[in-house]
Every structure is written in structure tokens, then in C-alpha cells.
Amino acid sequence: MIKLVNVCKSYFLGDEEVKAVCNINLEIKDKDYIGILGTSGSGKSTLMYLIGLLEQPTSGKVILEGKDVSKLSDTDLSKIRNKTVGFVFQQFNLINRFTVLENVLLPTKYSKRDLDFDPIKRADELLTHFGIFDRRNFFPNKISGGQQQRVAIARALIMKPKVILADEPTGNLDSKTGDEIIKLLSSLNKELGVTVIIVTHEKEIAKKTKRRIYIKDGKIVEKYL
Amino acid sequence: MKIQNGWHLVKAALEGFKRNKVRSLLTSLGIMIGVLSVVLLIALGLGLKNYLRQQFESLGANLVIIFPGNISSSEEGGGIANFGPGFAGGADFDEKDYLSLTRISEADYVVPLFMKSSVIESETERKFGYFMGTNEQAFKILNLETLEGKFFTKSDLTARTKVAVLGQNLADGLYEDSKDAVGKTIRVGEQRFKVIGVAKKKGDREQDNGVITPYKTSFGTLNSGKTFFTIYLGTTDEKSIEVIKRRAEEILLKRYKKGDFTVTEQTEILSTVNQIFSIVNAILVAIGSISLLVGGIGIMNIMYATVTERTKEVGIRRAVGATQWDILKQFLTESVLLSIFGGSLGLIIASLIVLIVRRFFPVSLNLLAVFIAIAVSSGIGIFFGVFPARRAAKLPPIEAIRYE
Structure with a gap:
């Protein structure tokens, strides 16, 4: 589904060029369940953002369903993100001045085409499925971390994306709640057939995935040390 | 969506x-x-x-207006810059000018106007108003209608009768009801006038608060200099405007220098x-x-x-x-x-x-x-x-x- 071919991404810190990731070759298939494992600063988040089309590569190609998307305009990329990708972050990244329901509905506001579902009905279904329907009119800062992350996952799912990208989704949660979130993400892959990619530095979490990619100093390596 | x-x-x-x-x-x-x-x-x-x-619309259309000083001097390149002197200085028109202007056959009306703001007194009230000395044609040119009583006539003018027509606002201010005004005596300065009529309100501040009298009556008293500030020449035929303007200028140039007076049309003043x-x-x-x-x-x-x-x-x-x-x-x-x-x-x-x-x-x-x-x-x-x-x-x- 998504293919990265010789992808490099570098940043400039003043005049110095810093390569965040380089020579990445990676293929993500439909219904894949992948763990991207790496230490802090290894470039794993950058890799995730490249897969999620939130960043464009400095060189190389990102191919989505056979089409090179690495040179597309901001508008086109945004459209694809809206339709195809759902992000889940370590910090939950909900908008605090919106209610749970409004947060879940946010991506639907940016859909450029008519939706093939009723957004509120779908949001309610997702919230019910994740056991937080009774929190739908709460503001994010009034619910627990685990609940916030479920809201974030519901938001990631509302547009029926092909792929969910989770960046350290358990990083701000206690281990029990973290396990629940990982179970939830696994079930999405198993039951709904959504491609799930979890970026983490924890081996234990990565073990739950079907396939692992190790990244070190911006390069994919054979083994995680 | x-x-x-x-x-x-x-x-x-x-x-x-x-x-x-x-x-x-x-x-x-x-x-x-x-x-x-x-x-x-x-x-x-x-x-x-x-x-x-x-103010201008309350004057009838097809009006040539003559006043002292120089305003519409666009042909001399002065334009609006010369507007100021128009209100001060220049010629002082008198009865002789008025009478010579009446000889313009194309003008259906020739109306001289003297005006000053004054305190107007009834038996009980004192009001601020505008004292005007003019002739009987003024009512036609100003489009005034009687509310009560009547307007003065040519014979009032020649006989110097001490009669006055009040504007409706002023009559309302001086008397409980403007209808009461007719037959009463008002005083302007030292001169007394008998009210013979009230003119219907027109929305013009000066006319609605005016005391309109035959001009000869106030000569030597309220109008001590026997002068007029403005002379209006009216016509029912729009096409004669240009002729009237030219002839008025010719007449006035015999007595005054160019630039001491202005002969203009209402529309010109309005646009200036x-x-x-x-x-x-x-x-x-x-x-x-x-x-x-x-x-x-x-x-x-x-x-x-x-x-x-x-x-x-x-x-x-x-x-x-x-x-x-x-x-x-x-x-x-x-x-x-x-x-x-x-x-x-x-x-x-x-x-x-x-x-x-x-x-x-x-x-x-x-x-x-x-x-x-x-x-x-x-x-x-x-x-x-x-x-x-x-x-x-x-x-x-x-x-x-x-x-x-």
C-alpha cells in the first residue's frame, strides 16, 4: 500500500545539515501490523511522519497505492491525509476547547467530498465501542489519560482510514492503561483490517505487532540492540 | 458540506x-x-x-440669483477658492438696481431680498427669527402657501403698510396656536407690524422662522442702508435663463465693476x-x-x-x-x-x-x-x-x- 524508496529526510540546524533518516526502503502492505522500534532521536518519529504524509522527503519517493506522492502539493497531501491516515500521538493531542465529540468529528470538517456516513452517528458508534460514550460531551481535560487516548483513536478512525499511525501511544499512560490501548490498536488491525503502525522504544510493545522494523541513527537495521 | x-x-x-x-x-x-x-x-x-x-430647493427652479462679491468665477480660474469673498464685500444693491432689473422682459419675477436675524416679540413671547424685506412676488418664488390669513400685495408695498407674514415655526413659537397669530401685532426692534398671514412650514430654517414684510416699510428703519443682499430673477421658461443672466450682467456692469457682483443660477451654486x-x-x-x-x-x-x-x-x-x-x-x-x-x-x-x-x-x-x-x-x-x-x-x- 505504502512504499518508501530510498527516502532521506534532512533538516537544517543553522548551516548544518542533519540527516534524520536516510536510505529508507520499506514496504507496508494492506492489513499490516508493524512496530517501528528505535531509541529516542533515532529518527523513528520522522519515519512515521513520512509514512503519514505529514512530512515530505528531501530525496527518494513515497509511493501510495502505486502513485508517487512525494511531490504533491500541500492541498493534495492534506486531502490524502484526511482520507487515508489516522494519527495517534503520545500527548493525545486533543483540542481542549472542544468536547470529546467535537474532537472526534474534527477530521470530518476537512473532508473535501461528501461523506458516505453520518459523522455524528459514526462518532457515537466509535465512542460506544471504546466505552466512552458517556464522556462524549466532556472536555478532554476532564477525563483520564486512557480515555483521552481512546478519543484520539476514535478521531483517527472516523474517516475510515487505511492506516493508523501511533507515535508512542502509551508513553503518557500507566502500564495497565497502556496495555489496554495496545490491545485496542491490535483489535483494530485484527477486526477491522486497518493497517496499524506503532512507533515505540519499548520492545514489549513492539513484540505484540506482526512485524518489526528497527531503526538506528536514521537507518533501518537488522536487529534492535 | x-x-x-x-x-x-x-x-x-x-x-x-x-x-x-x-x-x-x-x-x-x-x-x-x-x-x-x-x-x-x-x-x-x-x-x-x-x-x-x-435651502436651495425651497427656492423655485429656473432662478437666477444675484448677490454681491464673486463666487462662480470658473472662467477666471478662481473656482471655489474665491467662494469666501462672495459673502462679504462687493456691491451693495439698492432699489435702483432692483428697478432696473425689472426691465428685463424675460424675467417673470424680480424679487429683492433684505434679511437679518432679529428678536421677534409678541405680547408675551420673544423669539429669535429672520426679518425679511421683499416684494409681493417673493411668495411665488419661494413657493410659499398660506396656512392662515393672506400674503401682502403690491399695494401694501407701495403704501408702506406695516404688515408681516410669519413663518409657521415662528408663529407657533410666539402664539399658542399659529392660527391665533393673524390680526396680532409683533415687534421687531423698534418697529411694529400687524400679522396678516402665516406661511405653511417648508423645512427651510429661515423661511419657517421668518417675518416677511414689504421692503419699503423697513427702509430707513430696520433696513437703514436701504440695501438688498440678494436679488432673484425667476422665469417660467427654462430657456430664458441664459438671456436673463446676460441682460442682468449688462445692467449691473453700468454701475459696478466686474467681480463686485455675481450673477448665477441656483444649480451652479449648489454644485459649488x-x-x-x-x-x-x-x-x-x-x-x-x-x-x-x-x-x-x-x-x-x-x-x-x-x-x-x-x-x-x-x-x-x-x-x-x-x-x-x-x-x-x-x-x-x-x-x-x-x-x-x-x-x-x-x-x-x-x-x-x-x-x-x-x-x-x-x-x-x-x-x-x-x-x-x-x-x-x-x-x-x-x-x-x-x-x-x-x-x-x-x-x-x-x-x-x-x-x-
Whole structure:
């Protein structure tokens, strides 16, 4: 589904060029369940953002369903993100001045085409499925971390994306709640057939995935040390 | 989908204002004051213009007006710059001038006018009004109608009878009912007049508060110099205007130098006056606009702060599929709403002030002013909002999401 071919991404810190990731070759298939494992600063988040089309590569190609998307305009990329990708972050990244329901509905506001579902009905279904329907009119800062992350996952799912990208989704949660979130993400892959990619530095979490990619100093390596 | 999206933007903006009530209010205050001052100045300009137009319209059409000094000297290149001396200096017209002008056969009416503001007294009341000495044709030229009694005639003029026709406002002020005025005696200075008629109100300040008398009656007393300020020549035939003007000039040039008097048409004066008021008004509005500018800068300042505060939110929105244009629209909506809110508030307050002030002073508002107020405030919202909104739109999504 998504293919990265010789992808490099570098940043400039003043005049110095810093390569965040380089020579990445990676293929993500439909219904894949992948763990991207790496230490802090290894470039794993950058890799995730490249897969999620939130960043464009400095060189190389990102191919989505056979089409090179690495040179597309901001508008086109945004459209694809809206339709195809759902992000889940370590910090939950909900908008605090919106209610749970409004947060879940946010991506639907940016859909450029008519939706093939009723957004509120779908949001309610997702919230019910994740056991937080009774929190739908709460503001994010009034619910627990685990609940916030479920809201974030519901938001990631509302547009029926092909792929969910989770960046350290358990990083701000206690281990029990973290396990629940990982179970939830696994079930999405198993039951709904959504491609799930979890970026983490924890081996234990990565073990739950079907396939692992190790990244070190911006390069994919054979083994995680 | 489109409408829903637009509504989403407005709703989000309004929720933002609710969270920062004081800040939003203070920000729109700048625009409010700006719109208030611009609208008030427009109202003042329009009011004065209307007032003057009324003054002229109350005179019948097809009128040639002669007065001392020099105003419409466009052929000499002076234009409106020479307007000033028109009201002071120049020729002093007397009865001889008036009588020579009556020889112009094309003029159906020739009306001399002496006017001064005076205190008018009845037995019980004292009112401020305008004393006028003229002839019996004045009523025709001024389009006056009797409300009560009658107007004086040519024989009153030649017999120097001490009769007067009151304007309706003045009659109302001097007597309990304007109907009571006829038959009473009023006093202007040392001279007494018997009221023989009341003229129906016309909306002209001077006529409605006038004491209209045969001019000969006041010669040597109220009109000690036996002069006229203006002489009107009226015709029922528009085509004779040019002939009358030329002949009047010829007659007057025998006694006066060129430039000591002006022979003009009503429409010429009106356009000259309009020109002056347009310029004065434009200057005033330009000055008022400075406060609009300051208000706009206030909005820009707050919007920059808002963008910084919401950097993370911008990142989140970009991640879920907002385009740069979506983000731009979001912030632009806020700044436009802020300034429209301030603009409407300013407009409402300005309208209230106009409603109160119009009793004492000629001010008026029109749709144009309302339209300008709303257009200008939304324009300011867009202009001063676009820079902060662009900054928000151009934020790199990843950096924005990580912003704390």
C-alpha cells in the first residue's frame, strides 16, 4: 500500500545539515501490523511522519497505492491525509476547547467530498465501542489519560482510514492503561483490517505487532540492540 | 458540506471569543471607535449637504440669483477658492438696481431680498427669527402657501403698510396656536407690524422662522442702508435663463465693476457648495480613518498572539487533514468577525448619537454610510488578519504539533 524508496529526510540546524533518516526502503502492505522500534532521536518519529504524509522527503519517493506522492502539493497531501491516515500521538493531542465529540468529528470538517456516513452517528458508534460514550460531551481535560487516548483513536478512525499511525501511544499512560490501548490498536488491525503502525522504544510493545522494523541513527537495521 | 464547513469556522471563532471575552471586546473596541468616528463624520457631512440643498430647493427652479462679491468665477480660474469673498464685500444693491432689473422682459419675477436675524416679540413671547424685506412676488418664488390669513400685495408695498407674514415655526413659537397669530401685532426692534398671514412650514430654517414684510416699510428703519443682499430673477421658461443672466450682467456692469457682483443660477451654486463639502468631508473622513487604522493594528496584534497560543492546535488540524487554506480561513474568520462586531457596535452607537443630535443639528445617515461601515470593518479584518493567518497556515505541521 505504502512504499518508501530510498527516502532521506534532512533538516537544517543553522548551516548544518542533519540527516534524520536516510536510505529508507520499506514496504507496508494492506492489513499490516508493524512496530517501528528505535531509541529516542533515532529518527523513528520522522519515519512515521513520512509514512503519514505529514512530512515530505528531501530525496527518494513515497509511493501510495502505486502513485508517487512525494511531490504533491500541500492541498493534495492534506486531502490524502484526511482520507487515508489516522494519527495517534503520545500527548493525545486533543483540542481542549472542544468536547470529546467535537474532537472526534474534527477530521470530518476537512473532508473535501461528501461523506458516505453520518459523522455524528459514526462518532457515537466509535465512542460506544471504546466505552466512552458517556464522556462524549466532556472536555478532554476532564477525563483520564486512557480515555483521552481512546478519543484520539476514535478521531483517527472516523474517516475510515487505511492506516493508523501511533507515535508512542502509551508513553503518557500507566502500564495497565497502556496495555489496554495496545490491545485496542491490535483489535483494530485484527477486526477491522486497518493497517496499524506503532512507533515505540519499548520492545514489549513492539513484540505484540506482526512485524518489526528497527531503526538506528536514521537507518533501518537488522536487529534492535 | 460547504455551508457546514463555514458554520464550523464561525462557531469555532465564537467559542474562541467566549473564552477570551475581555480580550475580544477590547480588540473590537478599536474598530468600534474607528467606525464610530468615520460614520459620525459622514453623517455630519451628509447632514450639512442636505441642509444646504433644502435651502436651495425651497427656492423655485429656473432662478437666477444675484448677490454681491464673486463666487462662480470658473472662467477666471478662481473656482471655489474665491467662494469666501462672495459673502462679504462687493456691491451693495439698492432699489435702483432692483428697478432696473425689472426691465428685463424675460424675467417673470424680480424679487429683492433684505434679511437679518432679529428678536421677534409678541405680547408675551420673544423669539429669535429672520426679518425679511421683499416684494409681493417673493411668495411665488419661494413657493410659499398660506396656512392662515393672506400674503401682502403690491399695494401694501407701495403704501408702506406695516404688515408681516410669519413663518409657521415662528408663529407657533410666539402664539399658542399659529392660527391665533393673524390680526396680532409683533415687534421687531423698534418697529411694529400687524400679522396678516402665516406661511405653511417648508423645512427651510429661515423661511419657517421668518417675518416677511414689504421692503419699503423697513427702509430707513430696520433696513437703514436701504440695501438688498440678494436679488432673484425667476422665469417660467427654462430657456430664458441664459438671456436673463446676460441682460442682468449688462445692467449691473453700468454701475459696478466686474467681480463686485455675481450673477448665477441656483444649480451652479449648489454644485459649488457640494464640491466644497465633498472636500471638507473627505478630509474629515481621512482623519477619522486613522483611528480605524489603529484599530486594525490592534486586531493584527491580538491575532498574532492567538496564532502563537494555538500553534499546537494548528498542528493537530493539519495532521487530520486541514490544508493551509483551511487554517488561513479559520484565523481570517476570527479577525473578520472581531472587526465586524466592533464595526456594528460602532455603527449602532453612531446611529444613536445621530438620532439624538439631529434634533439640534443637521446630521443624517444613509445606507451608503452603513454599507461603508460594514465593508470597511470587514476589509480591515481581512487586511490585518491575513498576516497572522498566513503565519499560522505556513507553520510546519510537525513543529506545530510538538509546540508546547
